[in-house]
Amino acid sequence: xxxxxxxxxxxxxxxxxxxxxxxxxxxxxxxxxxxxxxxxxxxxxxxxxxxxxxxxxxxxxxxxxxxxxxxxxxxxxxxxxxxxxxxxxxxxxxxxxxxxxxxxxxxxxxxxxxxxxxxxxxxxxxxxxxxxxxxxxxxxxxxxxxxxxxxxxxxxxxxxxxxxxxxxxxxxxxxxxxxxxxxxxxxxxxxxxxxxxxxxxxxxxxxxxxxxxxxxxx
Amino acid sequence: xxxxxxxxxxxxxxxxxxxxxxxxxxxxxxxxxxxxxxxxxxxxxxxxxxxxxxxxxxxxxxxxxxxxxxxxxxxxxxxxxxxxxxxxxxxxxxxxxxxxxxxxxxxxxxxxxxxxxxxxxxxxxxxxxxxxxxxxxxxxxxxxxxxxxxxxxxxxxxxxxxxxxxxxxxxxxxxxxxxxxxxxxxxxxxxxxxxxxxxxxxxxxxxxxxxxxxxxxxxxxxxxxxxxxxxxxxxxxxxxxxxxxxxxxxxxxxxxxxxxxxxxxxxxxxxxxxxxxxxxxxxxxxxxxxxxxxxxxxxxxxxxxxxxxxxxxxxxxxxxxxxxxxxxxxxxxxx
Numbered sequence: 001x002x003x004x005x006x007x008x009x010x011x012x013x014x015x016x017x018x019x020x021x022x023x024x025x026x027x028x029x030x031x032x033x034x035x036x037x038x039x040x041x042x043x044x045x046x047x048x049x050x051x052x053x054x055x056x057x058x059x060x061x062x063x064x065x066x067x068x069x070x071x072x073x074x075x076x077x078x079x080x081x082x083x084x085x086x087x088x089x090x091x092x093x094x095x096x097x098x099x100x101x102x103x104x105x106x107x108x109x110x111x112x113x114x115x116x117x118x119x120x121x122x123x124x125x126x127x128x129x130x131x132x133x134x135x136x137x138x139x140x141x142x143x144x145x146x147x148x149x150x151x152x153x154x155x156x157x158x159x160x161x162x163x164x165x166x167x168x169x170x171x172x173x174x175x176x177x178x179x180x181x182x183x184x185x186x187x188x189x190x191x192x193x194x195x196x197x198x199x200x201x202x203x204x205x206x207x208x209x210x211x212x213x214x215x216x217x218x
Numbered sequence: 219x220x221x222x223x224x225x226x227x228x229x230x231x232x233x234x235x236x237x238x239x240x241x242x243x244x245x246x247x248x249x250x251x252x253x254x255x256x257x258x259x260x261x262x263x264x265x266x267x268x269x270x271x272x273x274x275x276x277x278x279x280x281x282x283x284x285x286x287x288x289x290x291x292x293x294x295x296x297x298x299x300x301x302x303x304x305x306x307x308x309x310x311x312x313x314x315x316x317x318x319x320x321x322x323x324x325x326x327x328x329x330x331x332x333x334x335x336x337x338x339x340x341x342x343x344x345x346x347x348x349x350x351x352x353x354x355x356x357x358x359x360x361x362x363x364x365x366x367x368x369x370x371x372x373x374x375x376x377x378x379x380x381x382x383x384x385x386x387x388x389x390x391x392x393x394x395x396x397x398x399x400x401x402x403x404x405x406x407x408x409x410x411x412x413x414x415x416x417x418x419x420x421x422x423x424x425x426x427x428x429x430x431x432x433x434x435x436x437x438x439x440x441x442x443x444x445x446x447x448x449x450x451x452x453x454x455x456x457x458x459x460x461x462x463x464x465x466x467x468x469x470x471x472x473x474x475x476x477x478x479x480x481x482x483x484x485x486x487x488x489x490x491x492x493x494x495x496x497x498x499x500x501x502x503x504x505x506x507x508x509x510x511x512x513x514x515x516x517x518x519x520x521x522x523x524x525x526x527x528x529x530x531x532x533x534x535x536x537x538x539x540x541x542x543x544x545x546x547x548x549x550x551x552x553x
Contacts, residue, residue: 049454051552072458079456089451093262101257103455111257150455 001027001158001189002048007057009043016055017043019213025191027157030184031217032200033193035210041193042086044210045160048191049083050074062157079107082151082188084161088143090135096146097122097131103154118153125149125179140167148179158189165199173199240467240538261448261469267441271470271537272477274437278430279481279533283526285426287489289419290522296412303401303408307382309370312395316365323368326393330372333388335380338373434533435540438470442544449548463545470541474534481533482526489518 002025009018017040025031033041046052047059050066059066061077069077082103090099097118104114122131125145135143144164151159161180165173177199184190191208194200200207209216262268311326313319323341331339342350347366374380386398445466452462496516 051454072460075453075456075458078454081456083454085454089447089454091262091448091451094258094260098257102260102451105257105260106452106455106457106461154456 001025001029001062003058003060004047005058005060007047007054007059009040009047009052010055017213018047018054018210018215021057021213021215023208023215023217025189028184028187028189030181030190030203030205031192031208032203032205033191033208033210034195034197034200036195039210040213041195041210042162044215045083045162045191045193048158048160049081050078079103079154080157082154082156082159084144084147084151084159084164086163086166088135088147090138090143090146090150092135095132095134096127096138096142099135099146100149100153102150107154114153121149121153122146141169141172144168144172144176145179148176152183152188156188158191159183161190161192163194163196164192165194165196170198174202177202240464240471243468243471259469260452260465261445263469265441265444267437267444268473271434271437271441272473274433275474275477275533275537276481276484278433279478279529280484281481282423282426282430282529282533283482283485284488285419285423286525286529287485287518287522289416289423290525291516291518292412292419293416294519294522296416299408299412300405301376303405305374305376307372307374307398307400309372309389310397310399311368311370311393312397313365313367314395319368322393323370326389326396327370329389329392330370330385333380333385335375335378336372336385337375338371340371340373342369342371344368430533431536434474434536438537438540439544441470442466442541442548446548449545450552453549453552459546459549462549463542466541466545467538471534471538474537475530478530478533482530485526486523489522492516492518 002023004021004023007018007021008016010016021044033044035041043052047054048061050061050069053067062080064073064077066074066077090096091102094102100122101111101114101118104118105111119128119131122128125148127142127145127149130138130142130146133142135146138146144167148161148164151161159180164180165176168176173196180190180192181203207218209218309326309330311319311323315322327339327341330336344366347368350369351366382398382400386400389396389398449462449466452465493516
């Protein structure tokens, strides 16, 4: 489903932050992406999300070479990917319900067609009573769950999560991990970028370790 | 059959383009309140940057409308002056022989009325001629003792202008002490003055236009900067560039139209009140009357008000285009 071949990335004329990255992920896999701070985890996630173009090498997503794709088709591929940001990125002027429904709205679906799904998902992630609340009144854990719900509402084939447990307590981190495992069981491929070893130890999943720009899958 | 299919395709393309236009969306929203969707708009409807933009647009649109209206009015007045002056010449009869003077004025008037291309001949009475001298000589009985020349106002047919040199030669050969003034020198000077005024007005209009463009582009860019996160989130959840641009175009076009209309309505109100102010100014004195003669009645006719509509369209389009450019610029850094 995802193939990186000899991928390198540099910002401007700076040094390469990712070097000769090679890996292949199959459909329905579950991986942790780890490494010290500044190792390039977020950059790798941005490459996966086609938010950056590699300086060299090839990236194949869902069987397509990303380099050749025009902008509308890149957007279509992005619809098959769910993303959970480290800083949540919920829109402050939308309620929790509206934030979660945003991807479906963007896909051009009618509100009537997804209204029930959004409500059910919010109940499933434990935000049934916070649907009309605005992000500014949500706790860190609630925001994180809302961000996860937004990432999965479009039934993505690949879920990317950048430090999803960085802002929550260990108990909430466990609950979120169980949520990701459940989503993976339902068929979504998951990549979680984290440096929380306690979290990784709770799940027997392969680890993609980034160190000084090089990637190693263990 | 193939051609018909092609035509349908073209019609379909245009129908889709028009239906997809942010202008159509904004006009629909203004004309009839559409059933609101349950969800809030994707672009934040009211923000500090948005409110600042609204104020800037309203003020700049007001100034642009005022300037364009004033330039239009000056231009119209200049054209009216030319039309008036070009359609009239003056014949002056000097009282060489006092006894035969009235008879001479009548004969000259009759002579002029017979000439081709002359529509109307209006000899001024001795009282009317005296009235013309009052501003300089005052209300005095001495006027009756002075040999005041008599003026004859001659209206000419603008569609078939008479040869004034032929009329002048005929007058001078038939009547002693009669001169014809076709206002050529006055026309030339007036043309120079009014052209300078109109050009000056255009220069001010260009400056106001440039200031309007610069401030609206700058304010829209600031408002766009505060929306960067929305653009990025939409991009990451799979929105196409066109969708994001369309959402922002609709939002900023709406701001532009509403704020522009406020500015244009303010300017309209000013121009509607202007004749009242002018009447108040010209309520007394010769100076006021001359002022009114110079600037006209200060009534802006309907093409002038249409200009205001054009200003609103330009300002709103500018807002919309700047927001589109802003969206693509932000998206370019992510693609």
